[in-house]
Amino acid sequence: MKSTLYYKAKKVTVNALIHVLLISVAITCIFPLIWMISSSLKTQETIFSDTSLIPVKMHFENYVQAWKEGGFGRYFLNSIFYTVSVVIGIILVSSLAAYAFARFKFPGSNLLFFMFMAAMMIPIPGSFVPLYVLLTKLHLRNTAIGYILCMINVGLSTSIFLLKTFFDKMPRELEDAARIDGCSKLGIWWHVALPLAKPVLAVVVVFNALAVWNEYVLALIIFDSKGLMPLQVALMTFQGEFITRYPLLMAGLTITALPIIILYILMQKYIVKGVTQGALVE
Amino acid sequence: MRKIYAFGLTLCATLVFFGCALQSKATDKPTITIWHWMTDREPAFTELARRYEAKTGIRVNFELYAPSDAYSQKVRAAAQGATLPDIFGILAEKRDFSSFIKAGHVLDLTPHMDADSGRWRNSLFAKALAVNEFNPGNKYGIEPGVYGVPIDVMAIQMLYNKGLFKKLGLDPEKPPLTFQEFVEIGKKIKAQNMQGMVSGWAEVWMIDCFANNYAFNIMGKDKVIDTIKGKIPYTDPDWVKVLGLFKEMQEAGLLATGVVTMVNKTAEQLFANGKAVFAFNGSWCVNVYKGMNPGLKYGVMMPPRASDKYPMVIWGGAGSSFMVNARSKNKEEAVRFLQWLTDKEQQAYLAETTNNLPANKESLSKVSEILNEFVRNMDNTTHPNVWGVSEFPAVIEAFDKGIQSIIIKEKTPEQIAAEVQKIKAREQAKKR
Numbered sequence: 193m194k195s196t197l198y199y200k201a202k203k204v205t206v207n208a209l210i211h212v213l214l215i216s217v218a219i220t221c222i223f224p225l226i227w228m229i230s231s232s233l234k235t236q237e238t239i240f241s242d243t244s245l246i247p248v249k250m251h252f253e254n255y256v257q258a259w260k261e262g263g264f265g266r267y268f269l270n271s272i273f274y275t276v277s278v279v280i281g282i283i284l285v286s287s288l289a290a291y292a293f294a295r296f297k298f299p300g301s302n303l304l305f306f307m308f309m310a311a312m313m314i315p316i317p318g319s320f321v322p323l324y325v326l327l328t329k330l331h332l333r334n335t336a337i338g339y340i341l342c343m344i345n346v347g348l349s350t351s352i353f354l355l356k357t358f359f360d361k362m363p364r365e366l367e368d369a370a371r372i373d374g375c376s377k378l379g380i381w382w383h384v385a386l387p388l389a390k391p392v393l394a395v396v397v398v399f400n401a402l403a404v405w406n407e408y409v410l411a412l413i414i415f416d417s418k419g420l421m422p423l424q425v426a427l428m429t430f431q432g433e434f435i436t437r438y439p440l441l442m443a444g445l446t447i448t449a450l451p452i453i454i455l456y457i458l459m460q461k462y463i464v465k466g467v468t469q470g471a472l473v474e
Numbered sequence: 475m476r477k478i479y480a481f482g483l484t485l486c487a488t489l490v491f492f493g494c495a496l497q498s499k500a501t502d503k504p505t506i507t508i509w510h511w512m513t514d515r516e517p518a519f520t521e522l523a524r525r526y527e528a529k530t531g532i533r534v535n536f537e538l539y540a541p542s543d544a545y546s547q548k549v550r551a552a553a554q555g556a557t558l559p560d561i562f563g564i565l566a567e568k569r570d571f572s573s574f575i576k577a578g579h580v581l582d583l584t585p586h587m588d589a590d591s592g593r594w595r596n597s598l599f600a601k602a603l604a605v606n607e608f609n610p611g612n613k614y615g616i617e618p619g620v621y622g623v624p625i626d627v628m629a630i631q632m633l634y635n636k637g638l639f640k641k642l643g644l645d646p647e648k649p650p651l652t653f654q655e656f657v658e659i660g661k662k663i664k665a666q667n668m669q670g671m672v673s674g675w676a677e678v679w680m681i682d683c684f685a686n687n688y689a690f691n692i693m694g695k696d697k698v699i700d701t702i703k704g705k706i707p708y709t710d711p712d713w714v715k716v717l718g719l720f721k722e723m724q725e726a727g728l729l730a731t732g733v734v735t736m737v738n739k740t741a742e743q744l745f746a747n748g749k750a751v752f753a754f755n756g757s758w759c760v761n762v763y764k765g766m767n768p769g770l771k772y773g774v775m776m777p778p779r780a781s782d783k784y785p786m787v788i789w790g791g792a793g794s795s796f797m798v799n800a801r802s803k804n805k806e807e808a809v810r811f812l813q814w815l816t817d818k819e820q821q822a823y824l825a826e827t828t829n830n831l832p833a834n835k836e837s838l839s840k841v842s843e844i845l846n847e848f849v850r851n852m853d854n855t856t857h858p859n860v861w862g863v864s865e866f867p868a869v870i871e872a873f874d875k876g877i878q879s880i881i882i883k884e885k886t887p888e889q890i891a892a893e894v895q896k897i898k899a900r901e902q903a904k905k906r
Contacts, residue, residue, distance in 0.1 A: 237768070240766050240767070320551055321547075321550065321554050324552070328557055333555070428540040429513065432540075433540075434762050435762050
């Protein structure tokens with residue numbers, strides 16, 4: 193009897209501790225978002241004096257002003273176009289490359305794979321100047337295609353690593369069955385490998401979409417035309433050299449964060465599956 | 475399989491279509507392109523560009539790239555790719571500025587400055603121009619001349635809250651003139667449990683600035699320069715005295731809690747909300763405080779002098795400057811535009827709309843009273859960029875971090891002086 197009580201008490205205590213820990217982590221994750229939304233409804237003056245999370249007077253007009261002043265309409269379309277193009281590009285190239293690395297043995301395949309992995313170690317800012325010079329020489333600077341190609345390149349290493357790890361573990365019998373049914377190598381990749389890799393692809397989509405959606409330094413460097421800039425650049429409108437217009441910046445941030453939050457919610461099921469199925473660990 | 479090919483083709487077609495559609499459109503109009511990082515001044519620049527086009531028919535395209543560190547990367551990349559615009563700014567030390575000049579990216583503006591008996595040169599604050607000037611025999615090996623145009627000026631001074639002065643029983647129109655008076659106020663601040671001076675001393679360059687003001691006041695410019703040249707050690711009693719001022723301020727209660735880990739944005743917020751009696755900040759703060767608390771009543775003062783031997787000097791000079799691309803096909807038009815931009819009327823407009831100090835001496839009439847208080851001490855400004863010598867970065871770091879240690883009572887001024895001198899000797903030995 194004592195023993196049952198002991199185990200019950202232990203279970204409740206451990207559960208309580210785990211929940212307290214999880215709730216604390218959740219609060220630390222959610223608090224910045226709530227603070228961002230709260231600040232977006234204040235004025236430039238009250239943001240420094242009214243520290244409460246629920247503002248005394250809510251200024252929803254900040255969202256309209258941020259949208260208009262930041263020119264969000266055009267930038268929003270640009271960001272959507274860049275994100276979709278880059279993510280599709282990364283999925284196509286990385287899945288083909290990862291499948292080849294996992295299934296085909298060719299001279300130098302390991303070396304090539306390690307070269308891709310080594311690229312993960314190079315910080316992006318370190319490659320800005322060479323990229324700029326290269327794009328200028330190829331007449332691709334200040335063009336959407338130039339930016340998209342750069343961003344595809346940036347996302348390839350991690351995506352290839354994730355997908356190769358998955359393809360390595362994929363049962364070969366499935367491919368043999370497809371081959372017996374008359375599938376070509378490309379057909380097996382399309383009809384067998386890709387559908388099975390959905391959870392990993394979801395991780396690749398979300399990670400890369402997030403990276404492209406939030407990127408602005410490379411865009412700022414290679415684009416001269418305002419019409420080509422992505423959404424994040426619009427946010428800089430509110431951040432001055434000495435003065436930051438916090439309410440408009442926070443309203444802008446809320447607007448820009450929304451699509452990526454929606455994407456995450458939509459793909460959450462696959463992401464969890466992708467991570468737990470060993471997408472991130474060998 | 476057909477599906478795969480169709481998908482691939484559609485994707486390629488979409489990329490090409492949108493890629494081309496999003497490409498910038500070329501225009502036949504003559505256009506001067508200017509790259510800048512000054513988000514706050516963007517609307518004023520746009521308006522001035524509109525006025526210039528209406529006057530001359532030449533289109534001026536101000537392109538904003540912020541924040542400033544991303545802007546700097548863009549300028550460096552563009553310099554390597556030889557795609558710099560007609561006019562741009564260089565956000566760097568004089569050493570980097572000189573490398574841009576050596577690489578042939580920056581036009582020497584001296585002939586334009588000196589034309590018409592120096593009309594352009596004389597219209598600008600000499601101290602502001604000096605930051606963009608290279609003197610004969612400069613250590614960078616640059617042909618003497620003026621290589622940039624200041625569009626505004628700045629000065630870093632002390633500010634005091636008039637309301638809190640009243641609460642302390644002080645005359646709000648009489649800020650302390652001597653260090654002793656300053657210390658006495660510190661005692662009152664401590665007694666009333668108020669916060670003393672706030673500043674962005676976590677960004678160590680502001681400590682360096684404050685300490686240098688007192689170094690010039692206590693030992694004079696020549697001795698400071700001689701120290702940098704290695705002729706005077708940091709263990710000299712005058713340097714120990716400079717370091718000792720920080721200990722004295724801390725003990726008197728003149729420094730706000732946590733000042734050594736305070737970033738300037740926090741310091742501005744505290745002062746704007748009336749939570750600190752003094753602040754040490756640049757003239758840009760006028761606009762910042764106006765945004766944070768338009769009703770704030772404050773005054774500008776020189777750091778109270780610690781010695782009568784030499785005048786008190788503050789850091790100041792050019793705020794932001796523009797350079798003309800020496801390889802630009804529009805360089806003559808670019809120079810003419812900069813002449814127009816720094817003319818009296820345009821400078822007055824910029825000062826009025828952006829609350830920055832104008833670079834043109836004749837545009838001060840439209841400047842607010844508080845900004846005029848900053849201007850009054852422009853003659854007492856200096857800047858490391860105009861000293862002609864520069865200290866080793868490791869020595870500056872040791873000096874500034876040492877001051878932080880003194881404030882937190884970790885080390886004594888004498889200990890810091892000895893440590894800094896040791897690093898100086900090490901750096902000198904490395905150079906040899």
